[in-house]
Amino acid sequence: MTSSSSVPEAGETARAFHALFDAISACGATAGGGITRLCASPADGEARHLFADAAREAGAEVLTDEIGNQFALFRLAGSPGAPLTMMGSHLDSQTRAGRFDGTYGVVAAASIGAALMRARRNGETFGADFCAVNWTGEEGARFRPSILGSATYAGLLRAEDALSGRDDVGITLREALGGIGFLGSDRAPPLPACYLELHVEQGLVLEKAQATIGIVTRNWGAAKVEVVFTGEQAHTGPTPMPRRRDALLAAAHLIAEVREIADRWPGRVHSSVGRIVVEPNSPNVVPARVELSVELRSADDRLLTEASLRAEAAIAEAARRAGVSASIPSRTLRPIRALPEAVCDLVSTCAEEASLRSLRMDTVAGHDAISLLGLCPTGIVFVPSVDGVAHNEAELTRPADLEAGLAVALRAAWRLCRADGSPERALLFRSPTETRGGRR
Amino acid sequence: MTSSSSVPEAGETARAFHALFDAISACGATAGGGITRLCASPADGEARHLFADAAREAGAEVLTDEIGNQFALFRLAGSPGAPLTMMGSHLDSQTRAGRFDGTYGVVAAASIGAALMRARRNGETFGADFCAVNWTGEEGARFRPSILGSATYAGLLRAEDALSGRDDVGITLREALGGIGFLGSDRAPPLPACYLELHVEQGLVLEKAQATIGIVTRNWGAAKVEVVFTGEQAHTGPTPMPRRRDALLAAAHLIAEVREIADRWPGRVHSSVGRIVVEPNSPNVVPARVELSVELRSADDRLLTEASLRAEAAIAEAARRAGVSASIPSRTLRPIRALPEAVCDLVSTCAEEASLRSLRMDTVAGHDAISLLGLCPTGIVFVPSVDGVAHNEAELTRPADLEAGLAVALRAAWRLCRADGSPERALLFRSPTETRGGRR
Numbered sequence: 001m002t003s004s005s006s007v008p009e010a011g012e013t014a015r016a017f018h019a020l021f022d023a024i025s026a027c028g029a030t031a032g033g034g035i036t037r038l039c040a041s042p043a044d045g046e047a048r049h050l051f052a053d054a055a056r057e058a059g060a061e062v063l064t065d066e067i068g069n070q071f072a073l074f075r076l077a078g079s080p081g082a083p084l085t086m087m088g089s090h091l092d093s094q095t096r097a098g099r100f101d102g103t104y105g106v107v108a109a110a111s112i113g114a115a116l117m118r119a120r121r122n123g124e125t126f127g128a129d130f131c132a133v134n135w136t137g138e139e140g141a142r143f144r145p146s147i148l149g150s151a152t153y154a155g156l157l158r159a160e161d162a163l164s165g166r167d168d169v170g171i172t173l174r175e176a177l178g179g180i181g182f183l184g185s186d187r188a189p190p191l192p193a194c195y196l197e198l199h200v201e202q203g204l205v206l207e208k209a210q211a212t213i214g215i216v217t218r219n220w221g222a223a224k225v226e227v228v229f230t231g232e233q234a235h236t237g238p239t240p241m242p243r244r245r246d247a248l249l250a251a252a253h254l255i256a257e258v259r260e261i262a263d264r265w266p267g268r269v270h271s272s273v274g275r276i277v278v279e280p281n282s283p284n285v286v287p288a289r290v291e292l293s294v295e296l297r298s299a300d301d302r303l304l305t306e307a308s309l310r311a312e313a314a315i316a317e318a319a320r321r322a323g324v325s326a327s328i329p330s331r332t333l334r335p336i337r338a339l340p341e342a343v344c345d346l347v348s349t350c351a352e353e354a355s356l357r358s359l360r361m362d363t364v365a366g367h368d369a370i371s372l373l374g375l376c377p378t379g380i381v382f383v384p385s386v387d388g389v390a391h392n393e394a395e396l397t398r399p400a401d402l403e404a405g406l407a408v409a410l411r412a413a414w415r416l417c418r419a420d421g422s423p424e425r426a427l428l429f430r431s432p433t434e435t436r437g438g439r440r
Numbered sequence: 441m442t443s444s445s446s447v448p449e450a451g452e453t454a455r456a457f458h459a460l461f462d463a464i465s466a467c468g469a470t471a472g473g474g475i476t477r478l479c480a481s482p483a484d485g486e487a488r489h490l491f492a493d494a495a496r497e498a499g500a501e502v503l504t505d506e507i508g509n510q511f512a513l514f515r516l517a518g519s520p521g522a523p524l525t526m527m528g529s530h531l532d533s534q535t536r537a538g539r540f541d542g543t544y545g546v547v548a549a550a551s552i553g554a555a556l557m558r559a560r561r562n563g564e565t566f567g568a569d570f571c572a573v574n575w576t577g578e579e580g581a582r583f584r585p586s587i588l589g590s591a592t593y594a595g596l597l598r599a600e601d602a603l604s605g606r607d608d609v610g611i612t613l614r615e616a617l618g619g620i621g622f623l624g625s626d627r628a629p630p631l632p633a634c635y636l637e638l639h640v641e642q643g644l645v646l647e648k649a650q651a652t653i654g655i656v657t658r659n660w661g662a663a664k665v666e667v668v669f670t671g672e673q674a675h676t677g678p679t680p681m682p683r684r685r686d687a688l689l690a691a692a693h694l695i696a697e698v699r700e701i702a703d704r705w706p707g708r709v710h711s712s713v714g715r716i717v718v719e720p721n722s723p724n725v726v727p728a729r730v731e732l733s734v735e736l737r738s739a740d741d742r743l744l745t746e747a748s749l750r751a752e753a754a755i756a757e758a759a760r761r762a763g764v765s766a767s768i769p770s771r772t773l774r775p776i777r778a779l780p781e782a783v784c785d786l787v788s789t790c791a792e793e794a795s796l797r798s799l800r801m802d803t804v805a806g807h808d809a810i811s812l813l814g815l816c817p818t819g820i821v822f823v824p825s826v827d828g829v830a831h832n833e834a835e836l837t838r839p840a841d842l843e844a845g846l847a848v849a850l851r852a853a854w855r856l857c858r859a860d861g862s863p864e865r866a867l868l869f870r871s872p873t874e875t876r877g878g879r880r
Contacts, residue, residue, distance in 0.1 A: 094673075094720060094722050094724065094725050095719070095720035095722065095725075096673060096720060096728075097673075139722070139724065140722065140723055140724055141720065141722040141724070141725070144723070146723065146724060201678070202675050202677070202678045202679075203675075203678030203679070203680075204678075204680065220677070222677075224723070232832065233534075233536060233537075233831055233832040233833075234829070234830060234831055234832060235642050235643075235805060235830035235831040236710070236712035236714050236735055236831075237642070237660070237662075237710065237737055237804040237805035237806065238641070238642045238643030238644075238710075238803075238804040238805050238828065238830065239642075239643070239710075239828065239830065240643075240644065240707070240710075240828075241699075241702050241703065241706070241707075241710060241711075242706075243828070244712075246699075246712070248695060248713060248714070248716065249695060249696070249699055249713075251692070251695075252691070252692040252693075252694075252695035252696045252713075253692075253696060254692075255688060255689060255691075255692035256689070256692045256693060256696060259681075259686075259689055262681050263681065266681070266682075267680065267681075270676070270677065270678075270679075270680075270681060271681075272676035272684075272686070272726060273688060273692075274676050274688070274721070274722055274723045274724060274725050274726060274727060275718070275721050275722055275723045276688065276716070276718055276721065277721075278715070278716055279535070280534060280535035280536060280581065281714070281715050281716065281717075282534050282535065282579070282580065282581040282714055282715055283580055283584070283586070283664070283714045283715045283733040283735060284534070284579065284580055284581070284586060284714060284735075284805075284831065285534050285535075285581070285714050285831045286712060286714060286831070287714060288536075288832075293723040295676055295723060295724075297677055363678075364677040364678040365675060365677035365678050365724075366677065388678065388679065388680075388683070389674070390674060390675035390678065390679065391673055391674055391675040391676075391724065391725045391726070392672065392673040392674055392728075393673075
């Protein structure tokens, strides 16, 4: 390693980034300017091919594991068993969602891999390989749970269980991945020496602070409770009201109360019910069964616990009021956790070098990086979302902000790959300068 | 016409009824002992074939009109243009529903047509023809509106509009009927001189009164309002709570309030929300759009109006509380109406002759007969539903009660067909006795 080496030219990386990003944005494009690219859909398949083709063209070997995660390996170190720097996110989206969520991080990683590969060809030496990853099914829109592919890679979820999950029309993830040709058999690479995820903020913090780079130091805890209310199917006409056991009425009471829970602690607890499945869902039939997903988030353990207890009480009370029974098929808790200081410091340094204003902040949303948290040094870098709009076709991050995040991530990746993937050692480099492109 | 003629033997008619009823009950049979026979589904197609085959075998000509209504014409009068006595109901069902709702009336009509045809072959003379009808899409479970086929026949709905309606996966009624071979081109028969519908009660009135035959004198009014709440799609994580415009939260407030409206007037107003469609319906997305069906029923015009006004206010208030907008794509009102006395008196006389206890009562549920009300003399005859269970696999009417209703309807049909279809003239006959079968 020499301290006189330099990061690749940001302009060329940005051009490659925009070209691939625009091409992938066409996969599942909606009339409203967004995308519908549900996990393992044909549109997801198209996007996956574009990602893999671009990575291969840039010199990567692309592996697809049994859950469809795609790993584009850029062999920089030149020795088998070299440590790995990994960056990425997900190409799947919600229905009528924005183009940036997830895709930004995957395309940035591919462009960075290509830039490092060019640097290597130009004589740069690296101690770590680089891997750009596209994780399967982060959104949870079609297949549940969310953050599925990275959780499987991290050993938090069995591939078998994830693959046998079904979408709302009964198709399994195995069938859907098979259908688009991405049910792989490659062995996933080992855990990286460091994992970094570039993502749009999806909130208002950066915009309000007029900062460009968000350095995530903590993730909010999230308690997710699947609830099933079971009433009795009956005719909505003659059935006397006191005899009705209406599962949808119970759900209505619960949905209203879940909102009340968040309103008790303004800004400190977020809550929602985003999904509800009603049976038989006919205008003339008292609903017999309702399945819904309750979600509570907070950065305060005590509040998250108290909110969860209130939600459990609300489930029982809603069932009592409607005369139905309640069951809870699953409860999941994503705990509040800090992200490692060394990775935050590295990002902070890279932002400073690029003369960008950064801010340490929380992530409220879950990200694939959270799956790897605790298993390897893990970081998340945010760029601003205009007006905080997320999971919406109008989601926007301005090109200059996209490029700013890309430049910071490129610097971080370069340092990490020079330093055998270790964030602590990557920090020790003296500030490199861009010599090749000639612009700052 | 001679007053010494006699109604056909009830035992043979009952045997034919049970044979056909059991065969049709197998179409769409569920593990729970009920049926799922959605309108124009393959199971509906099977049931339609069984009905048509049985009617043809008994000597009927079977017509299928452009909306799939099936008319089995038993030519009893021997002269073209003879008046028509019509009986029937529907073979479609809700999801996981009972076997009796609708099917009872269709199979009874087919069996009665066969019995009258046998009587004619044995020398009986009739002044009216008999028609057993299966109306398309009464339930509204798959295609809306409910009571679709009879409303089209009655001129209340355009066939074109009904046929272009789509189910939840986008299939039109035209495609679905074409798929099962029941998109007909026959001209429907003209309005009958009298229409009578035999149906299970689906309530508790007969059972509580220990009566076997319900004579419907009035139908409850029903106000049905389709509501759309439009909010804004957003991320359930980082989006600040005060910024969320959650369409499902508005729906929850409305569903709870719709129940409150009924609870203000116990036993006098029924209400429900049985169907709700949420978009995008993903656990991590604030719902952007919710469509739901509000239904209010009452036998009191003033209450129905007051309940409807309260529902409209509740829609606006629910939208305000959740920060979303509300629209009402459709409002339909089925008015409170009396059924003609003459038909009620005829059924009453027939029940007396059969030594069955009858009761004059309301119908809260809508039936195909209501489509024809006001266009021709129209009657509805109920038999008891065990424990009032309806739109549920556990729906049950005991064989003895099925046969009691069948016997009363057979007597009424016999009298009507003898009397040129006129309920007033049918009443004038002296009590006929069953001579042929030898049992009473």
